[in-house]
Amino acid sequence: xxxxxxxxxxxxxxxxxxxxxxxxxxxxxxxxxxxxxxxxxxxxxxxxxxxxxxxxxxxxxxxxxxxxxxxxxxxxxxxxxxxxxxxxxxxxxxxxxxxxxxxxxxxxxxxxxxxxxxxxxxxxxxxxxxxxxxxxxxxxxxxxxxxxxxxxxxxxxxxxxxxxxxxxxxxxxxxxxxxxxxxxxxxxxxxxxxxxxxxxxxxxxxxxxxxxxxxx
Ligand SMILES: *Cc1c(COP(=O)(O)O)cnc(C)c1O
Numbered sequence: 661x662x663x664x665x666x667x668x669x670x671x672x673x674x675x676x677x678x679x680x681x682x683x684x685x686x687x688x689x690x691x692x693x694x695x696x697x698x699x700x701x702x703x704x705x706x707x708x709x710x711x712x713x714x715x716x717x718x719x720x721x722x723x724x725x726x727x728x729x730x731x732x733x734x735x736x737x738x739x740x741x742x743x744x745x746x747x748x749x750x751x752x753x754x755x756x757x758x759x760x761x762x763x764x765x766x767x768x769x770x771x772x773x774x775x776x777x778x779x780x781x782x783x784x785x786x787x788x789x790x791x792x793x794x795x796x797x798x799x800x801x802x803x804x805x806x807x808x809x810x811x812x813x814x815x816x817x818x819x820x821x822x823x824x825x826x827x828x829x830x831x832x833x834x835x836x837x838x839x840x841x842x843x844x845x846x847x848x849x850x851x852x853x854x855x856x857x858x859x860x861x862x863x864x865x866x867x868x869x870x871x872x873x874x875x876x
Contacts, residue, residue: 661869663688663704670864673857684857687734687846689867695720697871702728710755710865712737714746721750736817736846736865738792741765748777755780755817755846758794760805767809778812780846783836785829786821793818796836803840815844815862826852830859 661669666686674681689710690698698709698720707730711717717733725731735751744765747754757763757779770776781802784793794802806813816837820829830847837845848856850869857864 661872663701663706663870666866666869669854670857673854676854677858679857684861685863687736687863687865688870689736689849689865690720691716691737691867693871695724698724701870702731708732708734708863710734710736714739714743714750717750718746744769745773748773748775751777753778753780753814756782756792757806757811757813758782758784758792758802760802763802763805763809763811767811770811776812778814779806780815780817780844781806781813781842782817782819783833785818785832786824788821791819791821796832799836800840803842813842815842815846816840817846819849820847820852827855827859830856830861834860 670684670686671681674684685708687708687710688701688706691712709731721733732752734753734755735747736755739747739754739756739762741761748766748769754766754777758781782793783799784791784795787795803813816833818829818833820826833845833847844862845860846863846865848861848864850866853864853866
């Protein structure tokens with residue numbers, strides 16, 4: 661699909677759900693994509709992007725940011741604590757805060773760099789051993805730690821298990837956001853973004869559909 665088609669489908673999904681079209685932001689996932697592919701999207705007006713590797717983002721984005729000043733770049737991959745420094749300096753939001761040690765490492769770096777980077781807490785809604793995200797039972801404690809240390813947590817993020825019905829995970833994340841008093845919900849990818857919009861997503865993360873490497 662083209663960016664225009666994706667936007668049309670987002671608009672239609674918002675209409676069906678009785679939501680305003682500006683209530684959902686499209687984050688373009690550009691992991692593995694070239695500067696040229698990214699530039700094509702920027703020229704069509706896309707400004708919100710996501711990367712899942714710190715090093716790859718460091719290689720690709722400083723040049724693009726120098727050229728296009730209003731870009732917003734979110735980190736959406738697993739973050740090691742020893743990469744907190746680079747992550748805090750490079751990204752406008754970190755969507756994968758999922759454990760106390762990482763919260764403390766990020767807090768320390770934000771103070772050092774005098775840069776307050778908004779975060780999302782990633783929740784492992786499917787409780788998969790190999791996946792990042794805080795276990796649902798530990799969410800309120802992690803959210804509490806973030807409040808105590810004044811980390812600016814905007815919302816929650818999840819990646820549903822590949823073989824599960826995504827709507828169940830989106831509904832669960834929505835419920836967790838309500839109980840923790842958080843507003844933003846980063847959920848939904850190329851294959852399930854319309855479902856995510858119906859379940860209250862405020863940000864959807866789309867990669868393959870935008871680059872025509874996936875038929876949906
Ligand atoms: C790759 C990725 C996406 C985009 O997935 P597509 O199915 O290609 O749209 C979204 N979120 C995260 C965390 C990703 O790593």
